[in-house]
Structures are given as C-alpha cells and as structure tokens.
Amino acid sequence: MKKISMTMALLIAGFYLQAQQVRFGVKAGANLSSLTEYDYLLTGYEDASLDYKVGFNAGVFSQIFINKNWGLETGLYFTQLGGQDRERDLNEDYRLRANASYLQLPVSVFREIRLPGKVRLYPALGAYAGYGIAGKIKSSGHINNIDISQEQDYFKDFARRFDVGATAGIQVGLDNFLFGAAYDQGVVRVNSQKVNWEENGYNSNFKLTVGYLF
Incomplete structure (x- = not known):
C-alpha cells in the first residue's frame, strides 16, 4: 500500500511539473456503498x-492539463463507505449497519470534450488509494429469539485500514461547476479475517458529486 501511494504521489508530481494549466476546486456529494458479496x-x-x-464524500481536487485535451485529476477526500442489512419476518427482526470513514486519494486521467453552449464533458479512468480512519458496526434486534445487539469498532474488530481500487466516471462542466457520476471498485480485501469458502468483502461505491473550480 505504501509503495502504491508513493507511486501515485510521484506520478502526480510529474504531471504538475509538465502541466500547461492547473485548476483547483472543491467537491462534495452522495455515496451508495456496499461490500459486494460479503456476508457478515x-x-x-x-x-x-x-x-x-x-453516505457522503467531500474534499479538494485539482485538474492538471498536460495539453489542450488531456489531463489528470487528483484530490484528497473524506468518504463514507460500508454497508447495511435489514430483515423483518417471523423469526428475524434485526438491523445491521457498518459505517466506515476513509481518507481517499484518487488519480484519474481525463479527456476534455467541448460541446456547444460552453458545455464540457470529462470522461475519466483511474485508481485510488484509501486509508480508514474511523468506523463502527452496529447490530440490533433478534434472530430466533437470540438478541444480536452489539457495537464493534470497524477497523479494530473487522476490517483492514488500507484500500486500493479502480475508479471510472464522467463529469459535465458548466462554467465553473462540475456535475459528476462515478463508480469505485476496491481490489484489496476489506475483512481482516480471510474467508476461504465464501466471498470476501471489497469496497464498492457509486457516487454523485457537485464541484466548483476556482
């Protein structure tokens, strides 16, 4: 993970040195996250x-243009991931919610496509590195009259802190505003205890964002 973060930092530094134009901004939005096929x-x-x-995400970012059409977008974000489950029937009445907060560093290559009316499109593809800073797993209710209510520390009792994945998305630019949709897929197992015969957990996140370029 440290090697990946260092590689991404060196890549960003190299792009800054070659940049023809750099713009900075802020961005925030909503997440829809899960741990894919993992069963807790x-x-x-x-x-x-x-x-x-x-959940939600918020942070600062920069667009680094290498030439007229191509560039690199990177930033530092606070983002909420995790998942939940809710069951209500004759034998089961419970709720489980896993909330995990990460600091995330994405790096994406984008192409700027200019449309009529000063509208711009930014399709992008890249990768991210994340570090978990806090989280809780809370369960309440019962299964077959067994009380399952408890609270655990997400990273201490369940998950590994480091996360790496791929990201793809598109943004629409209108004046200084950016409206985006993207999908992040983790490639590093989340659960610290590996599951051999079933699916392990991987962060999966759909996100919608609104950004402003200064």
Whole structure:
C-alpha cells in the first residue's frame, strides 16, 4: 500500500511539473456503498449481507492539463463507505449497519470534450488509494429469539485500514461547476479475517458529486 501511494504521489508530481494549466476546486456529494458479496456473521448459523447504504464524500481536487485535451485529476477526500442489512419476518427482526470513514486519494486521467453552449464533458479512468480512519458496526434486534445487539469498532474488530481500487466516471462542466457520476471498485480485501469458502468483502461505491473550480 505504501509503495502504491508513493507511486501515485510521484506520478502526480510529474504531471504538475509538465502541466500547461492547473485548476483547483472543491467537491462534495452522495455515496451508495456496499461490500459486494460479503456476508457478515451474526450468529453461528445466520449471516447478513452488507448491501448498499447511503453516505457522503467531500474534499479538494485539482485538474492538471498536460495539453489542450488531456489531463489528470487528483484530490484528497473524506468518504463514507460500508454497508447495511435489514430483515423483518417471523423469526428475524434485526438491523445491521457498518459505517466506515476513509481518507481517499484518487488519480484519474481525463479527456476534455467541448460541446456547444460552453458545455464540457470529462470522461475519466483511474485508481485510488484509501486509508480508514474511523468506523463502527452496529447490530440490533433478534434472530430466533437470540438478541444480536452489539457495537464493534470497524477497523479494530473487522476490517483492514488500507484500500486500493479502480475508479471510472464522467463529469459535465458548466462554467465553473462540475456535475459528476462515478463508480469505485476496491481490489484489496476489506475483512481482516480471510474467508476461504465464501466471498470476501471489497469496497464498492457509486457516487454523485457537485464541484466548483476556482
């Protein structure tokens, strides 16, 4: 993870040195995250799927143009990931919510496409590195009359802190505003205890953002 972060930092520094234009901005938006196919153990015989939950992201970013059409976008973001599950039937009535906060450093290559009316499109593809800073897993309710209510530290009791993944998205530029949609897919296992016979957890996140370029 440290080698990946160093490589990304050197790449960014190299682009800054060659840049024809650099613009800075702020960005914020909503997340819809999950841990893909991972099943979190609730009791000795019952699992919960950490499916999609809503969170938010916010941070600062820069666009580094290498030539007229191509550039690099990077930044530093606070982002909320994790997942949740809710079941209500005759034998099960519980809720599980996993909230994880990360600092995330993305690096994406983009192309600027100019459209009529001063509209700009920015399709982008890249990678990110993340570090978990805080989180909780909370469960409440019961399964077959067994109380499963508890609270755990996300990174101390369940997850590894470092995350790496791929990111792809598109932004629409209108004057100084950017409206974006993107998808992040982690490639590093989240759960610290590896699961051999079932699916391990990987961060998955759809996000919508609004940014402003100064």
